[in-house]
Amino acid sequence: MNKQSVGGTSRRGGGPVRALAALATVAALILGLISVPSTATAEPGASQAASSNPKFLVVAGTEMGKVVVLRLLDGGGLRKVSEQSTGNGTMSVKVAQNGRTVFVGNMLDQAIAVYRISDSGRLNPIQKIGVGGVPVTFQPSPDGKYLYVANGLGRLKTLRITDSGRLQDTGHSVDQLNATLAPMVTVDPNSKFVRVASAFEWGIKSYRVGGGGRLIPLGTVSAGITPVNGNTTPDGKFFYIAHEMSMDVRGYRILKDGNLAPIGSWFSGPISHEVQITADGKRAYVPNAGSFNITGWNIGKNGRLTPLPGSPYASDVLTMPALVVLNPNDKYLYAIDVFSPGKLGTTHAHSFRINPNGSLTKIGSTDLGLLVVDGPVAQLAG
Incomplete structure (x- = not known):
């Protein structure tokens, strides 16, 4: 097992685990290309933006081990302010509820790197901690207490988030569904329930x-x-999850005991x-990489979905939106491409205005300078 360290990870646990990490990275990239699951995810609905004013x-x-930071501009635009190397095989980025602590999962390093984002958008390193396997994906609890990590070895681990942002291993872990390369983790807004979606077993465990x-x-x-990662409504009543190959979204009612009912x-x-x-x-809203667009729905009081006016909404020609991030002011949506073949190379982030009826109007695009963006690797911060 890897041990916690500052500024680096223990060299123990290499060999088979590192080989699994390499396999996981390659598999995740290939799967995203052939319509089998990426590990896309983001924060639960109520806590997607860690602060109310990011x-x-x-x-x-994903393939570069590099993180870029963009400033949110008035009017919905984006401006790149910094970039830096953070590790190898980056497949997950999350932000704690304080809006300042950023967690970056690097599968080939078998570790999570922790940073504090400055007022200028610079990521300042705090810690690297080994997770005893491959940090395929992870999720902080909205109450700011814990980080739940799928370690790629069939275990779901609980790490404590300290006041300084550093992570501590609680010693608690459970068996997850048998999907070591592509488990997806979400936490309900009330922090009482955790869910793991298994892309290879086609199930959701609570x-x-x-x-x-x-x-x-x-x-x-x-x-x-x-299935890719799901999300919960802010009131904790409904859970929704999209599927790459069945091309649909499924909705579930959250029962009092925390279980799901379709x-x-x-x-x-x-x-x-x-x-x-x-x-x-x-x-x-759901990005559809295969049709270069974004689908939007109204959520009814009974949890059922009805299409928004004009849905689906086209992104730029031959761009493949893999992630959407919503500003908590509900005025702007940011779509990030897994690839941007129509832009002749590097991936782009596209800004949309959310109109009063929920429809989307394109604002503009920003070059990220990244080759592949796949998995839960985009979050609001600050």
């Missing part, structure tokens, strides 16, 4: 959070073909990635 968009390049962050297994429900399914588009939900809980 200043930056943080995006990592856990209740006990004392000290200990996870208590609940039930498992079926999902569609190759509501229905709705067509989204080819290579659908993670659902994002507005801060008011009234609308949901």
Whole structure:
């Protein structure tokens, strides 16, 4: 097992684990290309933006081990302010509830790097901590107490987030669904329940959070073909998840005991990635990399989805939106491409205005200077 260290990770646990890390990175990239799941995800609906007034968009390049930071401009535009190397095989970026602590998961390093973002958008290193495997994806709890990590070896680990932003291993871990290369983790807005979606088993497993962050297994429900990470409405009533190969979004009612009950399914588009939900809980958006567009819905009081006016909304020609990030003011949406073949190379972030009826109007595009952006690697911060 890797041990916690400052400024680096222990060299123990190489060999087979490092080989698994390399395999996981290659598999994740290939899967994203052939419509089998990427590990796309983002914060749960109510806490997607870690603060109510974020200043930056943080995006990592999957294959480059590099993170770029963009400032959110008045009017919805973006401006690149910094970039830096953060590790090898970056597949997950998350921001704690304080808006300042940034977690970057590097699979080939078998570690999570922790940073504090400055007022200027610079990432200042705090710590690197080994996770005893491959940090495929992870999720901070909205209450700011814990980080739940899928370590790529069939375990879901609980790390404590300290006041300084450093991570401590609680010693708590549970078996997850048997999807070591592509588990997806979400936490409900009330921080009481954690969910793992298994892209290879086509299921969603729920856990209740006990004392000290200990996870208590609940039930498992079926999902569609190759689910990517899900999201929960801010009121904690409904859970939605998109599927790359069955090209739909499925909705579930969250029961009092934390288990899920199916509501229905709705067509989204080819290579659908993670659902994002507005801060008011009234609308949901899904990027469709295979059709170069974004699908939007109204969320009814019964949890059922109805299309927004003009949906789906086209991105630029031959750009493949893999992630959407919503500003908590519910005025702007940012779509990040997994590839941008229509832009002749590096990936782009596209800004959209969210109109009063929920429809989207394109504002502009910003070159990220990254080759591949796939997985849960874009978050608001500051």
